[in-house]
Amino acid sequence: MTATGPATVPVTAALALGDDALVLSHRLGEWAGQAPVLEEEVALANIALDLLGQARFLLSMAGDEDELAYLREERAFRNLQLAEQPNGDFAHTIARQLYFSTYQQLLYAELAAGEGPFAPLAAKAVKEVTYHRDHAEQWTLRLGDGTETSHERMRRACEALWKFTGEMFQPVEGLDADWAGLDRRWQESVADVLGRATLPLPEGPRTGAWSAGAGRQGLHTEPFGRMLAEMQHLHRSHPGASW
């Protein structure tokens, strides 16, 4: 896929954004055939497809999209650790979606308003991400303010992923954004949704020694290696294979 853009591209930033989209897309794709209801099967696959489209543009800005997706080792990926977390139960997937889509919507809106090399993609994608965030919000409300069981599972999921949320607001080289402002607005937005969902705002650190936060530097959590093995297996075994 060819994308038109300026000749000089901040590769670090293109990889960071592209890897977030690629890795989360793959995780969401793992729900295919296993989602709780047909509508969710379709919804998660569609969200995955939007993210894959973003990834293709972003990785193409940094190099050859297929080589970058299929032939890099784990340590060369620059995605957030949040994006690579396993799907868990449906509540974990929704909590991951709420945290990530809120982040992505705020960041893309800011990039779209600027004049940098990511503005065209951000302006396009932010409209799609708005639907992703709405999907996550509606499910958070339904599960949080649902039965005792759904409330408890949604609460556990939000808490389990909380430590991965500080990393999102570490500055990325080549991205001109107000990171502290984004973090503040992210916290307000998530607190608002959780409040309406009768869920407590998780406590515990979002940054520091007891939190995650090195995905952007190429350090990943254990489940990522297994995910990558599955994602890259076909291409590595049969280089150049096509339909």
Add this chain to the structure above:
Amino acid sequence: MVTATALEAELLELAGSVPDPELPVLTLQELGVVRAVHLHDGDTVEVDLTPTYTGCPAIEAMSVDIEQVLRAHGMREVTVRTVLTPAWSTDDISPEGRRKLQEFGIAPPRVRGGASGPVPLTLAPTRTEDGPTRPAAPTAPTGPITLTDPTAPIGPATLTDPAALTDPAAPSDLTGPVRCPHCGSAETELLSRFSSTACKALRRCLACREPFDHFKEL
């Protein structure tokens, strides 16, 4: 395209006449995704194509189809470029495209509109007490006219007739209901924000009970 030559205009029309691979009732021109055609050296041509959704898999099939059509028209080299700016919007779907979507059983997107500018309004026959009446014959003007256009032809309904706004073919703005493409009822409910493709939501009509796709606003 101010500088378009006659041949470029012809090629643009040809590229735009290609049917959408996923919604074959629509042409690419009606979908609003073919942006421009640039001709170089008489038989080398570049086509600017914009995706509806970033991940829309149909864009590759569209590119291949456009290449075939233009090659068959004597072009030696055809390059289809993907352009993102300005981002495609469902407002880019033509009035004819909206009408075809509805006939195909897909509720067309409501008009997002900008903060400025008049909202397109399509005039249509009045409703009777028996329910919505579909236009019997295409005698009425079908294109959108705007309230600010004094030269626009007036159809069977008048601008002050509120019934004109309730025809299912009339595009409503985002505050209006999504109407059932089958029976025209405004009483419909959302089943899922995502449907058979990323660009559609799944809804159900509470009057005729039919489920239907809604081309959601983007």
